[in-house]
Amino acid sequence: MLFVCLCAILQHHAAYVSNLNTSLQKRDDALSREDLAAVIELDHAIKFNGGGHVNHSIFWTNLAPVKHGGGDFEGNASQSVVNAIKSKWQSVEKFQETFNAKTAAVQGSGWGWLVYDPADKQLKIQTTSNQDPVGSLGVVPLLGIDVWEHAYYLKYENRRPEYLKEIWKVVNWKNVAERYTAALKK
Known part of the structure; x- marks a missing residue:
């Protein structure tokens, strides 16, 4: 399968x-x-x-199996990512709740994004419809979560919020941290 x-x-x-x-x-x-x-x-x-x-x-x-660090925020996110997320949302849990709420609300197909906004020099959560690339909005994508039904339907059917809750278990925070470090240098 x-x-x-x-x-x-x-x-x-x-x-x-x-x-x-x-x-x-x-x-x-x-x-x-x-x-x-x-x-x-x-x-x-x-x-x-x-x-x-x-x-x-x-x-x-942005994804990794658990045995390769997927989902391990504290162990794989750089201190700068940890600090930026906690500064903006107070905790990783609050960040994930906010991210999930905004992303679950995407009408139809689209994406949820953690981005770095070089103009504001801060992290933001953005959503895009369909396959619109978030980078075209002048921000740097750090983490993208696909909320097209094909991404989750086989396991979660129409339960997008459940998929969003579970995907954090395989987020590759090392990759997010690498993207953040590169974004800060631009």
Whole structure:
């Protein structure tokens, strides 16, 4: 079962990449023909498929099995991430409650994000619809949680809040800390 699910996940992500490449080529062709209507239409496909690729690429690195540190906030998050989260939300539990509430409220499909906002020099929780890439909003994605039904339906059916509660057990805090450190250097 796990092998079948993993193959389906990889095929799903590969489809975003394939469709992105096709859309980029078609857009170049439309641009060379000066077909502005086609360029604009293809921009939507590029945003969707490009966002699907970017978002999932972050998501995969944000997850780790428990035996490889998944879910271990205190052991794997850098002190700077620990301090930033606790400064903003008072505790990891309050952060997770706030994150889960905002992310569970996404209408339809989308994502919940922990981001670093370089303009405000602070962490924020943001949500995006569909495959909209959060980085296009001028923030740096640190942690992305997929709340499209395909991410949780096989195990949780329509119980998105339960999925959100459980996913913290496999969050790769080491990766989040690496992303935060890199974001501070920009």
